Amino acid sequence: MAVEELLKRFFMVWGLCLIVSAGVEGASVNLPLGNTKCYHYSKQECEMEGTKCGNTTEECNSSEVDVPSCYVLWKNETSIGGGVEVMMRGCWQNHDDCLDTNYCMSSRPADQNLYFCCCIGNLCNMDFSFFPTPEPQTTLSPTPTTGSGEPVERMKKNEMLTKTILYSIVPITTVTFVIIMLYWMCRRHRYHSLIAIPTVEPTPSPLTTLPPIQLIEIKARGRFGAVWKGSCLNDIVAVKVFPIQDRNSWANEREIYNLPHMNHENILRFIATEKRGEGLDQELWLITEFHHLGSLCDYLKANVISWKELCGIALSMAKGLAYLHEDIPPTTAIPFVKPAVAHRDFKSKNVLLKNGTTACIADFGLACVFEAGKNPGDTHGQVGTRRYMAPEVLEGAIQFKRDAFLRIDMYAFALVLWELVTRCTIQDGPIPEYRLPFEEELGQGPSLEDMQEWVVVKRKRPAIKNHWLKHKGLELLCETVEECWDQDAEARLSAGCVEERIAQFSHCHTNGHHTSPQTPLIMQTLHNSTSFENTNTTESTDVILYRNSPSPPPKESNL
Numbered sequence: 001m002a003v004e005e006l007l008k009r010f011f012m013v014w015g016l017c018l019i020v021s022a023g024v025e026g027a028s029v030n031l032p033l034g035n036t037k038c039y040h041y042s043k044q045e046c047e048m049e050g051t052k053c054g055n056t057t058e059e060c061n062s063s064e065v066d067v068p069s070c071y072v073l074w075k076n077e078t079s080i081g082g083g084v085e086v087m088m089r090g091c092w093q094n095h096d097d098c099l100d101t102n103y104c105m106s107s108r109p110a111d112q113n114l115y116f117c118c119c120i121g122n123l124c125n126m127d128f129s130f131f132p133t134p135e136p137q138t139t140l141s142p143t144p145t146t147g148s149g150e151p152v153e154r155m156k157k158n159e160m161l162t163k164t165i166l167y168s169i170v171p172i173t174t175v176t177f178v179i180i181m182l183y184w185m186c187r188r189h190r191y192h193s194l195i196a197i198p199t200v201e202p203t204p205s206p207l208t209t210l211p212p213i214q215l216i217e218i219k220a221r222g223r224f225g226a227v228w229k230g231s232c233l234n235d236i237v238a239v240k241v242f243p244i245q246d247r248n249s250w251a252n253e254r255e256i257y258n259l260p261h262m263n264h265e266n267i268l269r270f271i272a273t274e275k276r277g278e279g280l281d282q283e284l285w286l287i288t289e290f291h292h293l294g295s296l297c298d299y300l301k302a303n304v305i306s307w308k309e310l311c312g313i314a315l316s317m318a319k320g321l322a323y324l325h326e327d328i329p330p331t332t333a334i335p336f337v338k339p340a341v342a343h344r345d346f347k348s349k350n351v352l353l354k355n356g357t358t359a360c361i362a363d364f365g366l367a368c369v370f371e372a373g374k375n376p377g378d379t380h381g382q383v384g385t386r387r388y389m390a391p392e393v394l395e396g397a398i399q400f401k402r403d404a405f406l407r408i409d410m411y412a413f414a415l416v417l418w419e420l421v422t423r424c425t426i427q428d429g430p431i432p433e434y435r436l437p438f439e440e441e442l443g444q445g446p447s448l449e450d451m452q453e454w455v456v457v458k459r460k461r462p463a464i465k466n467h468w469l470k471h472k473g474l475e476l477l478c479e480t481v482e483e484c485w486d487q488d489a490e491a492r493l494s495a496g497c498v499e500e501r502i503a504q505f506s507h508c509h510t511n512g513h514h515t516s517p518q519t520p521l522i523m524q525t526l527h528n529s530t531s532f533e534n535t536n537t538t539e540s541t542d543v544i545l546y547r548n549s550p551s552p553p554p555k556e557s558n559l
Contacts, residue, residue, distance in 0.1 A: 036060045036068040036069070036070070037057050037058065037122050038058060038068075038069075038071075038089065038090055038091045038122075038124075038125055039055050039057060039089045039126055040055070040089055040090045040091075041054075041056070041088065041090070042089075043086070043088065055089065058090060058091060060091035067098075067120060069093070069118050069119060070090070070119055070120075070123070070124050070125035071089070071091075071104070071116065071117065071118040071119075071125060072086065072089050072104050072118075072125045072128040073087045073115070073116050074086045074114070074115055074128065075114055075115075076113050076130065079113075089125050090125075101118075102119055102120060103124065103127070103129075104119040104124060104127065105117050105128065105129045106128070106129070106131070107132065115128075115130055117129075210271075210274065212232075213230045213232045213274070214230060214231050214232075215230045215239060216229045216230055219238070219294065222363070223365075224246040224249040224250070225241050225246060225250075227239070227240050228241060229290060230287075230290075232287075236290045237271060237288065237289065237290050238288045238289065238290040238291075239287050240285070241283050241284070241285055242284040242286065243284075244283070244284070249365035249366070250273070250365075252365055252366070252367065253286055253365050253367070254273050256364040256367045259339070260330075260336035261328045261336075262338065264319075265358075265360070266320030266358075266361060267323065267324065267361050269360075270287075270288055271289065273285060273287065274287065288362070291352045291353060293353035293354070294352065294353065295350070295351060295353075296313065296348040296349075296416070296419075297347070297349045297351075297419075297436075299353050301434045303423070304423050304424070304425050305423055305424055305425065306425055310420050310421070310424045311357075311473075312357025312506075313357060313420060314420055314477070314502050314506075315499065317351060317413065317416065318495055318498045318499035318502055320360060320361040321343070321346070321495040322494075322495035322496045322499050324341045324342075324361065325340050325341070325342070325406050325494070325496075326340065327339060327340050339372065340370045340402055341364075341368070341369055341370070342370065342402070342405035342406055342409055343361065343367050343409050343412075344368055344405065345367075345384045346413055346416070347388045347415075348416050348436075349385075350362050350363040366384060370402035384408075384412070386451050387415075387436060387439075387442075387446060387451065388411075388412040388437065389408075389412075389451060390408045390489065391455050391456045391487055391489075392404070392408070393408055394451050394452045394455055394456050395452070395456050406494070407490070408489075409495070410498075411485050411489075413495070414482075415437040418437060418464075421468060421474060421478065421481070422434065422435065424474070426473070426474065427467060427468050427470075427471065427474060428468075428470040428471065429465065429467035438462060440462075441460065442454060459487050464478050464482070476501070477502070477505070480501050484498065
């Protein structure tokens with residue numbers, strides 16, 4: 001409605017400008033609208049016929065000329081002691097000197113003491129005048145003389161030029177002013193629409209009881225804001241500061257954290273949200289638990305990890321992602337359903353370390369909620385960090401279904417597992433410097449076209465070194481990585497299946513040796529399916545796990 005109102009005002013102002021402009025331009029033309037009448041007199045006829053010695057009127061014939069005009073021819077003998085005597089009056093053919101002149105004035109003699117003038121308008125030749133035009137003064141002849149009348153013509157030209165400039169500038173200035181006003185109104189309307197974005201809050205905001213927070217130091221900068229270390233009384237908290245233009249990301253992250261059943265040890269603990277400042281300088285704060293080790297990416301740059309730490313971090317990541325992907329029914333304590341959530345920007349920068357062996361998932365600015373029986377709608381598929389994008393995302397061939405987005409998270413999860421393996425001390429060989437996925441092949445800032453060529457067309461993945469496979473645990477982990485980043489999205493493992501695999505071989509393999517559990521493993525029946533979806537045609541297979549079998553469990557259909 002606001003946009004329609006702006007358009008209506010614009011067209012009203014524009015129409016008014018056109019009417020005023022047309023009126024001004026019409027007023028500048030002094031052409032008669034009907035037949036032109038002029039005073040008629042002829043001294044010669046008066047001398048021949050005494051009955052016609054007075055002024056009479058005559059109607060000019062407009063068919064002979066486009067614009068009929070009136071004229072006066074008189075004799076001026078005042079310089080020799082005589083007077084002014086009219087010789088002739090009447091209608092005159094169209095003449096350039098008569099246009100746009102409704103008075104009869106002569107600027108120079110026509111012949112000796114004879115003067116001529118013409119004008120346009122009814123009976124405009126009643127009065128006449130002579131306006132001698134002085135010639136330019138010179139040092140030799142300072143006395144003005146009657147000349148050719150060029151200043152009068154120049155005055156007429158200047159008058160026409162002034163009118164032309166005026167008629168051109170006024171509409172342009174008016175239109176410019178209208179455009180500026182419209183831009184200002186649209187900007188103001190956009191700002192108010194940003195302020196009025198509705199958000200769903202199932203529980204009252206905890207801001208009313210939150211003590212004052214003091215920002216201590218900045219810890220990281222991301223796509224949507226900066227992360228600060230802050231203090232709240234005696235507690236240290238993390239404060240993510242969003243500018244007003246990233247309000248949608250702030251609101252989306254707050255909505256995800258406020259979903260029912262979102263309290264999990266491997267999901268970053270949410271504390272509160274807060275608004276600081278007013279207008280366009282307003283800042284939006286997201287306050288969470290602070291972890292001094294920082295992100296997994298920054299930690300791997302400066303540290304190597306043991307096999308125990310690798311398994312602990314990988315298992316906690318898998319638990320967090322599996323919980324995020326899971327639909328949780330209502331309980332007696334919380335009578336609400338937790339829908340499945342796709343992270344859509346899973347990477348080592350968005351995994352925080354709580355301690356050396358436990359991680360939690362953070363940054364839900366791009367996350368998407370999938371409620372049972374509802375279509376995700378027009379969710380934009382090609383979002384996230386380019387180097388972590390799955391082949392179907394790079395190709396723009398996403399099926400807008402829940403399972404399709406969950407498989408995209410599993411592709412990125414495999415790349416983070418690969419990062420962990422590269423910095424593990426149990427590998428039989430030198431530990432390389434930390435590199436992001438595809439950094440060795442495509443550099444630090446690959447373009448979208450580079451990623452499409454490498455991942456989609458050539459089907460390349462980060463290299464798995466041969467000496468990694470000498471350790472049985474790393475070998476099983478690398479097999480899991482390869483199944484998670486499979487080119488076929490439907491062939492990828494679910495987060496729940498990865499969680500079970502890591503939990504199994506992390507206990508069975510320590511320091512490169514296979515350790516048998518204290519009690520023999522009994523026969524277990526697991527459901528094997530290559531799809532995330534629950535269908536009636538899912539094929540079941542009985543798998544027997546013996547004590548000395550190091551093979552991982554098969555894939556699961558459930559999350």
